[in-house]
Amino acid sequence: MRVSTVTMYEQSMNSMNRQQGEFLKVGQQIASGRRVVNPSDDPQAASRAVQVSQSLAATEQYGEARVSARNALAQEESVLDSVGDAIASAKALVIQAASDTLSDADRASVASELRGVYETVIGQANAADGNGRYLFGGYRDGSEPFVRAADGSVSYVGDASARQVRIDASRLMSVADNGETVFRSVHPSAGYVAEAGGANAGSVTFAGPRVVDETDPGFGGAYEIAFSVTGGSATYSVNGGPAQPYEEGSAIEFGGLSLTLKGAPADGDRIDVDLAENMNTDLFATFEKALAVLEQPAGTDAEKAARGNTLSTVMREFDNSLDNVLTTRASVGARLNELDVVDSVAGNRALNYEQALSDLVDLDYVEAISEYSLRQVGLQAAQKAFVDIKGMSLFDRL
Template identity: 65%
Template sequence: MRISTVTMYDQSVSSLNRQQSEFLHLSQQLASGKRVVNPSDDPQAASRAVAVSQAQAVTQQYTDARVSARNALSQEESVLNSASDALASAKALVIQASNDTLSDADRQSIASELRGVYETLIGQANATDGNGRYLFGGYADGAEPFTDSGNGIEYVGADKVREQQVDASRLMSVGDTGADIFTSVPSGAGYVAEQGDNSGRLTFAGPDVVDNSDAGYGKRYQVEFGGTDDAPTYSVMVEDDSGNWVSAGAALEDQPYDPEGTSVEVGGLRLELEGAPATDDSVTFGPADTMNTNVFTTFEKVLAVLEAPADTPAKQATLHNTLNGAMRELDASLDNVLTKRASVGARLNELDVIDSVSGNRELNYAQTMSDLVDLDYNQAISEYSMRQVGMQAAQQAFIGIRDLSLFNYM
């Protein structure tokens, strides 16, 4: 078969172009470090690489979300640490103020120091994250969550907290509401007693648990006083499911009261009473989470009795009762803050665990991506050398074919 000079010329040019194209592609691979420069190089690997790349992007978004969550929780943990210190200081001051040897001036001095702790605690309850958002306002983080309503410090923030998706299957709360921290106490925080609007010299101690298997354990009770000054009596009431006070039993109605000391046992609790009550005086006691749970109200009650002179037996009784109840309320509030702080710490620890798992996942994605698209430099350099030799041979062959002509021999 006769092959024309033109045919050989065209085939040589085509071969040279193909060698140059393959050499250029290999050069691009070496320059980029990627085996798959274009999807057409390996469509299946390119398709899988897109899926892995998307998974890496999602993982990075969760990583960024965890950084934000960790910052918020770390700030909250720092504030709760300061709040627990403030409550511990307040408890120490209340214990100091309960010393019967102190004068009115001494108690006013303690009140001045306690007011400083009170203002500090309000500031911590209204702390911000540095960007103007209030830590304990929940969704309503654009305004102070605690304000003075005229009847004391009250929570006006939201009931729900912000949540953040920190992993594919984990939606985490990145804060707590001020109501959960400063106006709540944990269940099982003990029992608290407080007097009513009393005018007598009645004082109390307790209540103490004597039988937690009693059928009435966990309810609220109220001791009400009547009779006459010479023959005082007391009756015990219990709060029913509708919130009404009803008799705790016929055996606890109009019982004689001894001002030298009377123990009232009901619902598995014992309350020690002493001093002469006035008619209609009362003492209410029950689980801490059913009594006053607003720590700011506790401060306000204590400050009110410390700043006022205790110059009558009735005022001295009120001072004693208020401080006695406040110590238990502060204990319950401190337990609540510590419980919330432990919860924050648990969430921070969980973020560390998720980070560890995510780090392993990212390494797996990176290895998979490398296996799919990264270049094997040893193999590529070897092939680069072979392609270079092949292209040089093709160039020399083209030169030889280009010079083939009968006119060179005429």
């Protein structure tokens, strides 16, 4: 069979082009550090690499979400710390004002200091993060969550929900608590609170209530202690029950509770006792009650008794509000700890993804350099063969 010169040229060119293509491919792999530069290099590995890359990208995205969540929770924890200190200071001032040795002027001075603490708490309740969103406003960012009316009362206009962020594929975490939960609620374990019912005209005061028997069948219910005075003889009844003789300074027991009474009641006076969650749970209303009695001079025994009872109730409400703030702060701390745990787990997961991705597409440089040298020799051989074949001619023999 006769082999034409064109055929030899074509075969030599094809061989040289093939060797050059293989040589360039290995060079591209070495330059990029990847075994799979194009999907056609290894379709199966390329397909799996896409899936692993997507999982790795999602893990990194959740990591950024955790950074945002950690910043929000750290800001809330700082504000709650300040609020807790403010409530503790407010209670100390109320205890000071409850002393019988203080004059009305002294109490007015304490009230002025207490009002400063009050304004601080309102400011903290309306605190915003670095993005202009209110920490305790829920999803409502257009206005401050706590607004003050013309009569001085503070109301909550924020959202009832708590902002949430997905920190992992299977975990949706609250990164803030709404103001209703922090400033207008008490912990379920807050216990009982006593409060003078209406405008009592007598000088009776109370201390407590104190829990003496949680197993009592009536424990957990609400109670109304009503006083009746007839012919100089005072009696009391609990929830409309039989009248009992009133003895000043003695403790009365009902529903597993004990309440110590002092002073002289007037006919129709009343003391209400109920679980804290059913009484006033608004921290700002507690401040308003304390300021109202401290800024108003008390001249009569009834006014002094009303002031004492109000301050006693206020101290118990401050205790409950402080416990609620501390409980919320503990919850924030638990969520911050959880973020650290999720970070650790996500870090290990990301390392596994990166290792899997490396096994699929990364280059073995030792093997690639050996291949590179081999392809280089093959290309040089093809080029030399082409030169030799091109030089073959019968005219050189004539």
